[in-house]
Structures are given as C-alpha cells and as structure tokens.
Amino acid sequence: VCTAFNADFDGDQMAVHVPLSREAVVEAQRLMLSTNNMLAPSSGFPIVSPTLDMVLGMYYLTGIDSEQLTPVEKDEDGNPKYKMFANFDDVQLAYDTERIKLREMIKVRDEAGEWIDTTVGRIIFNRTLPEEMGFRNHLFTRSEIEALVGESVNDLGNEITAVMLDKLKDVGFKYATQSGTTIAxxxxxxxxxxxxxxxxxxxxxxxxxxxxxxxxxxxxxxxxxxxxxxxxxxxxxxxxxxxxxxxxxxxxxxxxxxxxxxxxxxxxxxxxxxxxxxxxxxxxxxxxxxxxxxxxSVLEYFISTHGARKGLADTALRTADSGYLTRRLADVAQDVIITTEDDPGAQGILITDEGQSGIQAPLVDRIVTRYLSEPIVHPETGEVIADRDELITRELAKEIAEAKVKQAWVFSPLSSTTQRGISQKCYGASLATGSPALLGEAVGIIAAQSIGEPGTQLTMRTFHTGGVAGKDITSGLPRVVELFEARQPKGMAVLSEIGGKVELAQLPEGRVVRVISSEEFSEEMDIPATHRQMVKTGDWVDAGEPVLSIKKTAKAAAVKAGTYDELQDEITATVAGTVQVTKTAVRITWNEIDEREYVIPAASEILVADGDTVEPGHALTDGPKNPQDILRIEGQAAVQRYLVDEVQAVYRSQGVQLHDKHIEVIVRQMMRKVRVDNPGDSDLLPGELVDRHDYEYTNNNMLAEGGEPATASPVLLGVTRASLNTQSFLAAASFQETARVLTEAAVNGSVDRLNGLKENVIIGRLIPARLDLSEEGRKRLGIKEGDRKAGLLTGFTKAPATFEEALAAIGGTELIGVGAEVGPGRGSDTVAAAASAAKLSSGDDDGLRAAVSALSDAASSRESSAGSGEDDAARAAEALRASTSTAEENPEPAPQFVDEGAGENGSPESSGDSKNGESENTGE
The missing domain is CATH 1.10.132.30 (RNA polymerase Rpb1 funnel domain)
Structure with a gap:
C-alpha cells in the first residue's frame, strides 16, 4: 500500500481515524479498505503491485542461467538435451536434493500431460499463482507482473488477488536474497x-x-x-x-x-x-x-553541479505548485457528482486512433469504461462488434483492438447536458471497479485528484535552446497549468482564420504569409422563347448590364396581342461575373475572394510552403496553439479535443497513465459559461457571463412567450476563473478572494442552492455525494432494502427532529420525517407530528406532555382564528426546549439502530420522504 499512500520509511507519520457511526464503519469496511481498492481510479491499472526487491527476486527466479542459453549437448534432431522429469513434484524433489539448479532448463510434463521446457524457478513461481491462471512459462519483469495482477483483479476478484500478492511478496524477497545480486x-x-x-x-x-x-x-x-x-x-x-x-x-x-x-x-x-x-x-x-x-575532470564536475542544484530546487518548488494545481482542480470540479442515469440530450464525441500529439495512447485504452453512442462495426466483415449504449469492458476492448478499428463514437463528460452534475451514461464506468459509476459518486473530486497527484512527477523545466532568438519550450507541470488556466502560451503559433491557398512574401516589415480563400458562386437566368442572348460565353458583364433582349418578331406579336406591357425589352444581369451560355439559359459565375495577411515573428519557423492549401485553424508557424484562438476559429469541440490531447501529451511523456475522462470532466467545467452577444427580449445583459443551462432556459422561455431569444458565444475560462464564477458563493468564497466574493454576493442578493460538496461542508450538512441513492450503491454498502428510511441518514442511525421541524408543523408546512399534511382543520395530525418530533428529540415523557398540550392549544386556536399563530409557535418552541433540557439532565442510553421501521420499544418509527415537495406517511 506504500504506492497508494505515497509512503516511505524515513519517519513518515499517519493519522488514525476512528469511524464512529454505523454508516462510517460500514463505509470504511466496504469502500475504504485497501483490499477493496486494488485498481487506481486514475487509470484502472493495478495500484498494488510488487516493486523493487520483490521484482528483482521474481526476475531472478523466472530467468535462465546465461550458460544455459547455449546448451552444449544436442540430440539426433539437433534439439538441446535437457534433464527430463515426470511431473512438477519430481522436479521439486530433484531441486531439494541439489541434483538440478534453480535456473537450469529442464523438460517436464505439465498438469495436462504435455512436455514443456521450463526451469525449477518458474515452477516455484507458478505455485504462488491461483490455479485458474494456468502455467506462465516466461521471464517476469515489472510490467509483466503488473499485467498479471491486473488480470487477476479483473478475472478472479480482490480476495484471491490479495492472497496471491502476499505469496508473490514472500517469493520475491526470498529469491532476491538468494540471488546475491551485487553491483561492482x-x-x-x-x-x-x-x-x-x-x-x-x-x-x-x-x-x-x-x-x-x-x-x-x-x-x-x-x-x-x-x-x-x-x-x-x-x-x-x-x-x-x-x-x-x-x-x-x-x-x-x-x-x-x-x-x-x-x-x-x-x-x-x-x-x-x-x-x-x-x-x-x-x-x-x-x-x-x-x-x-x-x-x-574539475571543469566537467562544475558543469554537472548546475544540473544537480537545478534538480533539487525543482523538486522543492514542484511539490508546492502541484499541490496548488490540485486545489484549483478540486475547486472547479467539486460539484460534479453523478446525478442521473440517462441523459437523452447527450451527443457522442469521436475518438480516433491518431491524436494531435505524438505520444498517444492506443484507441482501446481511451474508450474502455465508456458507453458507445454509435455501434462499432468490424472494418472487414461488417458485423456489429458492440452496439449503441453498450459499456466497453476490458474484454470487449480487446476484441475491438483485434478487429483493428480506427475510430469510435462514445459518450463523454463533454457531451453531458444535465444541469447539475453529470449522467452515469456520459461518465461511463468507474475505473477503480470497472462497473458503472454509482449515483452520488463524486467523480469531479476523483478527476481532480487523478490529475493533480502525479503532478509532482512532472518536470518543472523550461528548456532554452539558443541565444536571443531562441524559443522557450514550456513542458511538464508549467505546461499543464498553462493549459488548465487557458493562458496565452509563450511563442505561440500563428493560426490561419480561413481556409485557402498560401502565398509567402518578404516585405519591409518582415516575412508575411497570405492565405487567399476563393469561392465560386453562380446565378442562372432562363432564356424565354421571346428573347435572345446579347452576350457570348467568356464575356464579362457588370451588374445592371443587359444580357437578353426581346426578339423583333416577338415584339410585333405582343403589340398586336396587346400584351407588350407585360414583356421587358431587356433583361439585365443582377450580378457581375463571367458569362456561360447554353441553349436554354445564361449562367453568370463570379468568385468571392477573402484574403488574410499574417506577419510572422522573426524567431518563428514557417510550417507551410508556397501553394499549400490550409484549413481554418491550421498552424502556419511552429509553437503551441492558443486555446482561445482555436475556440474562436474552429469552435468548441476542437478546443476541447486540443486541451485533452495536450494535457495527455505531458503526462504520457513522463510515463504517467491517466484516463482521458478525468481531463474531460475538468474541461467541461471550464466551458460551463457563455457570453451574451445580443440579449434579445430577455433580461440578460450584453457581455454578461451566464451559465449555459440558465441561458438555454431563458431562451426557451423567450420562445414560448414569442419574444426574441438572446444570442451568445461559448467561453473558455481557466480553472481559477471558473471556480470564482461558480453558482455557489460559499464555494467561491472558500476558494480565493473571500471578501470580494461575499460583498458581490451580498450586493446581488445571491442564493446558494447548496448543490456542491464545499458549501455543505461549510455549513455542516451531509454532502450530496452519497452512495445510498441507488440500489447498486446500497448493495455495496450492505444496506437491506427495508432498512433504508427516507429522510434518515441511510437507515442505520436515527435522525433527530429539530425545533424548526416542530415549528414547521404549527406553521402549516410539511414536517420532514412525518407524513401528515398539516393545515387548517387537521389539528390532531399537527399534535401527532409535534409529539413525534419531541419524542425523537428527547424521549422524556414530561417534556413531551408539555409540548403536546402547547401544540393542541395551537391547533385549536388555529382552527378558530388565524391571528395568534406567532405566540403559539413561541410557546411550542419553549416547551420543546424544556423537554430537551430535561432530557439532558436525565440522559438516556444512546439511541439504538432502527430496524425495519420499528422504533424503540417496538413503537412504529415515523418517517416520510420530503423529496419533490410531496410527503408520504410510512408511520402508522
């Protein structure tokens, strides 16, 4: 578990947490225990795996002695001659009696009776593996061992893997010692x-x-x-x-x-x-x-000290920078929770085998644990390998890889259209378990942690290659920060804003790249029987110039018939262009030319040649692209793809495995807002930043009322700005610039709906990320269906009623925890409600009687007159307070756990569900 805790043995200390409530104990047992967390949530690869000495031991054990690689004796067929054994036990006996060496090649019959060439070491190694994994007859390196652990977790489960890992550890240490490996x-x-x-x-x-x-x-x-x-x-x-x-x-x-x-x-x-x-x-x-x-030499030593000092200084700085990045990411994504199962409005995104950056993961690694938005078809046979809405498991991913599929349409956090949180379909499966993410899972925090944690492994360096004219290549952690903050990069590329042909020129102000876009348009005029053409093919005409004139015979006939007024003597061109004449029509074609000129900085290298054709958004010079330019020229999907690919390029170059979906969660949060261009008839302001969903809601209302809807363009905000522009002022205030956020919230009269994690932690409520919201989640926590009572924590621990709930009963609004709908004419229910509330909060009979009498007075006076409610409310509250203080003087044993709806002493427990403003009575 050292990898997962990032622990080493140089005096590290750890906190010991004692879970108190029954829920906390269950959560620690079922969700937090190390045995239940074999796979890293960031990549889905094993996080518990043998390292260092253990790997060396297994490598030694499964290797072959170097002199054995070129055996001396050969049989008649020229094959090497090895000692032969009937079964594995004979081999073990021969080894124990020192007749053969540990790494000597031998021939032996395996469990199936087949002859195999192997070594004693490999037989000992295979005895530590579960039977289901078969006989592995090859040299084991660290990556091979990690793959073995991953396979075991996926196929055999955590318990068997834990036992196997323990045996591997023992074998690894034993044979590392026995190998006597030294360095000379x-x-x-x-x-x-x-x-x-x-x-x-x-x-x-x-x-x-x-x-x-x-x-x-x-x-x-x-x-x-x-x-x-x-x-x-x-x-x-x-x-x-x-x-x-x-x-x-x-x-x-x-x-x-x-x-x-x-x-x-x-x-x-x-x-x-x-x-x-x-x-x-x-x-x-x-x-x-x-x-x-x-x-x-002395000079070489001094040169090398530069690098050494830089390395140490970097390490110290990197830790702080990486921690701050994690905090910003956690803040921007803290309210991304799985809130719904399906998302009917979601559109898939295309993932192809070739990414923009050189170091790209294979297609299967990028689509595993996602749902397909379009079926995947075998490129040769045409059969459907996986259908729409199917989850891509590791097994299915292998099939797709074998079929050499080049692209796939999948649902992604970027395609989610839910207003709060994200849908299960768009997120896909949890990488830590391989099964669909549960409702209430805090996937935003998981994403922030997965991206931020390996940040310390990234380099801090900015390479300068060259004197004055040299460019700085930002790489490592600073590059990741630059991308997530959507900053303008140093030495950025010049992008073409239009598609067209390239022309290079050298002007006094420097090198210039021109992009000329030429588009051909045409307009056709039919030649009526009464007219003839006045132009021929290849002529140029200006707008308003006559193209057709009336025939003399037609004119005479029309005068005679009295219809001449209806005919035009001449039909003129409405546009300027080149003429093309056919038997029945005259076509005028013209070109519209758009030209853009870009002055290239002296230090930049031009990537295009004279006569090249470029698309909009194509880089004309080297260097990183500015994300804001990509958004402006190519649109939202292109900038999202660019950010994901570029962040991945940095992590992969350092050998860090990270699934795309984590970066997509953050990028989605960076693109939550739109900037209003034209408010139409809505009450939005021009230039205002509004949430995408609020904007769509306002426009739908406008259209329903027959007004003019607003128009807006998407905005890309850096994570810091996105955190401060969140809908929750409590979360924003706890992040940065507290005074400014709170004054603005006060001036605007902001309301915090308490949808995220931070705002609930601040005021001491339960966070909305909880796994008992779905049946699968309750199964994982081990909660029986009957145990879960709405309004209670999870069905284990009794939730005390509050004074406010009792007051709500008098005020005529619903009472959380009691299904009685309280209102005029329902006095007895009000009393029952308050009695239940008082009982829950104290358990003391005298106090209870006082509360009940106060409330029955309140109910009867309420039926006769509606005027004296406030005094009654005060009396009720007083009575309830008295009842609680009495209870404190005579403390009772701690409340027992609720069982299947029965309260203490078998009395029925009242509990109702206050979701959606309705309540139902589950008490008697």
Whole structure:
C-alpha cells in the first residue's frame, strides 16, 4: 500500500481515524479498505503491485542461467538435451536434493500431460499463482507482473488477488536474497565505440565552426546545430552501452527487470554524462564526455553541479505548485457528482486512433469504461462488434483492438447536458471497479485528484535552446497549468482564420504569409422563347448590364396581342461575373475572394510552403496553439479535443497513465459559461457571463412567450476563473478572494442552492455525494432494502427532529420525517407530528406532555382564528426546549439502530420522504 499512500520509511507519520457511526464503519469496511481498492481510479491499472526487491527476486527466479542459453549437448534432431522429469513434484524433489539448479532448463510434463521446457524457478513461481491462471512459462519483469495482477483483479476478484500478492511478496524477497545480486565496477563496461563516436562528433563541430567563421551560418544556427550533434552522439552512446552490458551483472538485472534505474542512468555511468543546462535553463554547448566510471575532470564536475542544484530546487518548488494545481482542480470540479442515469440530450464525441500529439495512447485504452453512442462495426466483415449504449469492458476492448478499428463514437463528460452534475451514461464506468459509476459518486473530486497527484512527477523545466532568438519550450507541470488556466502560451503559433491557398512574401516589415480563400458562386437566368442572348460565353458583364433582349418578331406579336406591357425589352444581369451560355439559359459565375495577411515573428519557423492549401485553424508557424484562438476559429469541440490531447501529451511523456475522462470532466467545467452577444427580449445583459443551462432556459422561455431569444458565444475560462464564477458563493468564497466574493454576493442578493460538496461542508450538512441513492450503491454498502428510511441518514442511525421541524408543523408546512399534511382543520395530525418530533428529540415523557398540550392549544386556536399563530409557535418552541433540557439532565442510553421501521420499544418509527415537495406517511 506504500504506492497508494505515497509512503516511505524515513519517519513518515499517519493519522488514525476512528469511524464512529454505523454508516462510517460500514463505509470504511466496504469502500475504504485497501483490499477493496486494488485498481487506481486514475487509470484502472493495478495500484498494488510488487516493486523493487520483490521484482528483482521474481526476475531472478523466472530467468535462465546465461550458460544455459547455449546448451552444449544436442540430440539426433539437433534439439538441446535437457534433464527430463515426470511431473512438477519430481522436479521439486530433484531441486531439494541439489541434483538440478534453480535456473537450469529442464523438460517436464505439465498438469495436462504435455512436455514443456521450463526451469525449477518458474515452477516455484507458478505455485504462488491461483490455479485458474494456468502455467506462465516466461521471464517476469515489472510490467509483466503488473499485467498479471491486473488480470487477476479483473478475472478472479480482490480476495484471491490479495492472497496471491502476499505469496508473490514472500517469493520475491526470498529469491532476491538468494540471488546475491551485487553491483561492482566491472559490471560497468565502457563501450568500445565511445572514442570513435566522440571523434566523429568533433569533426562535425570543427566543420560547423569553419562555416560560422566564413559567415555562412549565424551564431544561433551554429549553436542549434552543435546541440543537435551532441544529442545524436548521446543517443548513439546509449545504444552502445546497452549492447555491451554483461547480461549477468547486477546493474543490467536491475534495469532490465524494471526494479530500479533505466538505461539512461547506466549511460551516465558507463558512456558519457552528456549535455547539461545552466541555471537559466540554457543548454551548455560543451558536453561532459566522461562517464562516472572513468571519473569527471574539475571543469566537467562544475558543469554537472548546475544540473544537480537545478534538480533539487525543482523538486522543492514542484511539490508546492502541484499541490496548488490540485486545489484549483478540486475547486472547479467539486460539484460534479453523478446525478442521473440517462441523459437523452447527450451527443457522442469521436475518438480516433491518431491524436494531435505524438505520444498517444492506443484507441482501446481511451474508450474502455465508456458507453458507445454509435455501434462499432468490424472494418472487414461488417458485423456489429458492440452496439449503441453498450459499456466497453476490458474484454470487449480487446476484441475491438483485434478487429483493428480506427475510430469510435462514445459518450463523454463533454457531451453531458444535465444541469447539475453529470449522467452515469456520459461518465461511463468507474475505473477503480470497472462497473458503472454509482449515483452520488463524486467523480469531479476523483478527476481532480487523478490529475493533480502525479503532478509532482512532472518536470518543472523550461528548456532554452539558443541565444536571443531562441524559443522557450514550456513542458511538464508549467505546461499543464498553462493549459488548465487557458493562458496565452509563450511563442505561440500563428493560426490561419480561413481556409485557402498560401502565398509567402518578404516585405519591409518582415516575412508575411497570405492565405487567399476563393469561392465560386453562380446565378442562372432562363432564356424565354421571346428573347435572345446579347452576350457570348467568356464575356464579362457588370451588374445592371443587359444580357437578353426581346426578339423583333416577338415584339410585333405582343403589340398586336396587346400584351407588350407585360414583356421587358431587356433583361439585365443582377450580378457581375463571367458569362456561360447554353441553349436554354445564361449562367453568370463570379468568385468571392477573402484574403488574410499574417506577419510572422522573426524567431518563428514557417510550417507551410508556397501553394499549400490550409484549413481554418491550421498552424502556419511552429509553437503551441492558443486555446482561445482555436475556440474562436474552429469552435468548441476542437478546443476541447486540443486541451485533452495536450494535457495527455505531458503526462504520457513522463510515463504517467491517466484516463482521458478525468481531463474531460475538468474541461467541461471550464466551458460551463457563455457570453451574451445580443440579449434579445430577455433580461440578460450584453457581455454578461451566464451559465449555459440558465441561458438555454431563458431562451426557451423567450420562445414560448414569442419574444426574441438572446444570442451568445461559448467561453473558455481557466480553472481559477471558473471556480470564482461558480453558482455557489460559499464555494467561491472558500476558494480565493473571500471578501470580494461575499460583498458581490451580498450586493446581488445571491442564493446558494447548496448543490456542491464545499458549501455543505461549510455549513455542516451531509454532502450530496452519497452512495445510498441507488440500489447498486446500497448493495455495496450492505444496506437491506427495508432498512433504508427516507429522510434518515441511510437507515442505520436515527435522525433527530429539530425545533424548526416542530415549528414547521404549527406553521402549516410539511414536517420532514412525518407524513401528515398539516393545515387548517387537521389539528390532531399537527399534535401527532409535534409529539413525534419531541419524542425523537428527547424521549422524556414530561417534556413531551408539555409540548403536546402547547401544540393542541395551537391547533385549536388555529382552527378558530388565524391571528395568534406567532405566540403559539413561541410557546411550542419553549416547551420543546424544556423537554430537551430535561432530557439532558436525565440522559438516556444512546439511541439504538432502527430496524425495519420499528422504533424503540417496538413503537412504529415515523418517517416520510420530503423529496419533490410531496410527503408520504410510512408511520402508522
């Protein structure tokens, strides 16, 4: 569980929480226990898995001795000759009596009676696995072990996996010890190609310097080329080190098994340290040629200290920055809770195999745990693999991958149209369980945590490659923050606002890219029998110029018939253009040309060539795109896709697994608002930011009343602005700028509907995220259907009635917890209601009598006159307070749990449901 708690053994402390109420105990047992949380909610991959020494032990156990890889003895057919055994038990006996070695290849009959080539180690390893998993006859590295644990969780469940993991741990430690793995200087082999690689690079660098001195290249071009040369040498050196590592050595075993370290670190030990950056982040041109095995010169040592200090400073800063990002994400998404099962208005989004960023997850990993919005059809056979509204499980995802499907339409948090929270259909399944997300699950908080938690693993670096004209490439955590805050990125790309042909030009003000869009339109005029054309094909006509004139014969006939007034002597062109004449018509075609000119900054590299055709939103220069530009030019779907792909690119480049749906939840919250362009007949203001649902509601009302609806454009807000623009002023005030938020709320007379988590925590209510809202949730919590009483917590613990509820009974409004509809002429019910309330809040008989008499007076006076309600209310409240104080003086034992509707001493428990403003009487 160390991974999940991020715990290490350097003096870490942990809080101990004691759950008190019965609900809390059940929740801790069924939902929070580590055994029930084998999969990471961020990716759906196992979070409990052997690491470090355990991996090394299993790698040693399932490996083969190096001298065994080239066996000496062969049989007549040329196959290697191994010792043969009848079954696994014989092998174990032979090993125990030291007749064969642990990693020696042998031939043995397996459980099914088939001959297999394996080792003693693999047989011992397989004995720790459940029978259902079969015999695994291969070398196990860390990734293989993780896949094994994932398979076990999905196929066999948590309990069996927990037992298996415990056995794997023991085996791993035992054989790691037995392997006697050590590291010695002789394990670090300096590759023989090293010198030739370095001298080849030196030759290239001296050629570069000559070109620079001759004035053929600029300083920044020389610098960039030098960096490229050394980067290439570094990559080749890594390959050389890898090829020359002795496969029996401890260093190789640790890196190859995935227990610790990687080839890049071994390259620094055996090959060369490579390029370092200075304190500003600019890469130092002079690489460190020595490796740690050979030892560094004084100058090289000082160059390398730059990187070391930067690394430590980064780690300290990163922790704080990552924590702050998590807080902002949690704040923007805290009210995203699964509120409904279906969402009839939802439209799917298209997920394709090729993303915008180079490092892209395969299609199946991005669609698993989602519902399909369109069926998936096999590309070759045409059969339906999965239908609309079907949940894509891991098994189904494998089928889709085997069919080589290239795209899928799925429901996503981005497509949800629910006003509050999100629908189960759009969210899909919970990654932690693989089953559909339950009603009341706080998926917003899960998303914020999943994105924020690996933030500390992301790098903080901004690379500067070049002098004055160099660009900064923002990567790692700052890039993620930049995307979620929807900021204008540094050195951003110039985007084409229209589609068309590209023309490059060099003007005095700099390089210019022109995009010319030319669209052809045409208009056709029929030639009547009475007219003839005055123009021929290829002629140019202006608007108003005559195109057709009346024939003399037709004119004479019309004069004779007296219809001449109805005919036009000449029919003119309504538009200017080129003429095309056919037998029956004259067509005028014209082109509408739209031209945009972009001045390109000196430092930018142009990505288009003369004569290229571009689409709207196409990048004309290199650099990151500005999300606001994408929204303006290409629209909402394009900017949502861009943000998801770009955030994923950063996480994947650091090897962090994260499902797209978490990022989509946050992006959805960033696009909640629209900006009013034209208010129409509504009471909205131009330029006002309004919630998308409020805007649609206002417009529907306008249309119903026959008024002119408002128009608005979508807005992309950064997470900080989106948190402060939330509908709950309590949540916004608890986030940042408290005084400003509260004064604005007071001035506007804002109402907080208490829909999110934070606002309820602030005022001490139960949060709306609770799993007892659906049948599946109650099953997981172990609540029997009869146990759950509406209005009570979850059916275990009795909810006390409040003074306000008793007063509500006198006031004539409904009483939560009692189904009696109280009003004029229902005096006895009022008394019953108050009696029940008092009984719940105290259990003291004298106090109860006082409350009942006060309330019966109130009821009778209410029937006779409606005037003295307030005094009666005060008396009732006084009586109730007295009853509670008496109860405090004579404390009773703690209330017992309610069982199937029976109260204490078997008296019926009154409880009603106050949902939707109706109440039903479940008491007697």
């Amino acid at each position: 200087m002789k394990d670090i082999v300096v590759p023989p190609q090293k010198q030739s690689l370095l001298s080849a690079a030196d030759t290239k660098i001296s050629r570069l310097d000559e070109q620079y001195l001759e004035g053929l290249i600029t300083e920044s071009e020389r610098y960039k080329a030098a960096i490229a040369i050394w980067t290439d040498v570094s990559d080749k050196m890594t390959k050389a080190v890898e090829d020359n590592l002795p496969s029996y050595g401890g260093i190789f075993a640790m890196a190859d098994s995935g227990a610790k370290g990687n080839i890049a670190q071994i390259k620094q030990m055996a090959g060369m340290r490579g390029l370092m950056s200075d304190p500003k982040g600019r890469i130092i041109e002079m690489p460190i040629r020595s490796s740690f095995a050979e030892g560094l």
